[in-house]
Amino acid sequence: MTLNQRIDYLEAVEARISRRTYTNEPIAAEKIAFLKDRILAINSESGLTITWLEDGSKAFTAVKSYGMFKNVGSVMVMKGPKSTADLSERIGYYGELLVLEATALGLGTCWVAGTYDKDSDLFSLGPDEILVAVIVVGNVPTEETMKEKLIARTVRRKTLPLQDFYTAEGETPQWFVEGIKAVQKAPSAVNSQRVRFHYAKEGVSASAPGSWATDPIDMGIAKLHFSLAVGGRFAFGTQGRFEKD
Template identity: 45%
Template structure:
């Protein structure tokens, strides 16, 4: 999984060729596994291109979007958005291992083109596809939207030198995607207790918190409690 963290890049330009039936089956299998573990209702959609056809000039400049994963769950699900980020990033990294490209998408798609049950909430989508060679436009978008990665010191508050396991976790956090690359999730290591929190003043913030927690766990080992400001338990 570590290699997937390092290899994953948000992609907005895809090949016209759809993913194979074998790749589709693997994604559906992985999605079902994670739904069972999480209580979410994430769903693979083979052709969700209609949600992007009216938005070609929007932020992100997506090209040849076809397959999507609907990142959703029951409205009453506790910590829904955080779980979408946490378990969704597990899925994104697994798809990266399949050699496919992905991108988390929060608002630049037409939700009216995507059907979900009335008792569910669609938090966002993940686009999936065969990766095209990056165009000049995509490189420019990536350069404009991916500002300098913040340092570990900018992402964690500590009252003591960081032990190696915390450093390992934070190195993985620095590779985590976040909405508009804001990198807002903040970690604290005080009194030998590590926690993570986010401002939660933007629709994608709690999703980003879940993603960051997942990356920390992969780097450090151990398990986070769900909830904004909750603590981490080292294995």
């Protein structure tokens, strides 16, 4: 797609897969400029302090990444002030927005919360900032490599059936079901799919167990997918309700 076209987020939801092998082809300058502009806009809206790092390869040595990544170049550094309410959930929500935009530009991406060197001097943090995760972004081979397929088999499990993603009081409207279909395609830590939605006359809510550090990130990602499919906006936090357009 060209940069002057409106991004089709639902198309990107369908197309997105996690990629761990990248080519050495540089990202086109106009695509980098677009994503940097989006980062600035998102930071302004959210209060986050996300940055673009041109070369994050030093944080992905074979030891730190367990050999799961190849040819890592650019990364989006997902961070924000310690005082930010629901910081990790906001990172998930806005980070996934960037992931879908990068996908629409024909780039590969991968959320990374653990298998990289968090203590690398590449990540210059302010005294009140927390590094939550990074998102690898770059050009990728047209097809998944054999190594990617093998890695995928170790971290993926069969996607849960649609009804396992939610509970409901009474009959669910079709718009809610469409939202859950988008949630079903959301990335999550080792494809754990721990976020659950609840439908009631009073509104739609979402929750996650909270026992994993990645749970709030995954909840932010899932809330974004639901919001994009339905049209509307989720409030952040475990008590946050969905407001439909």
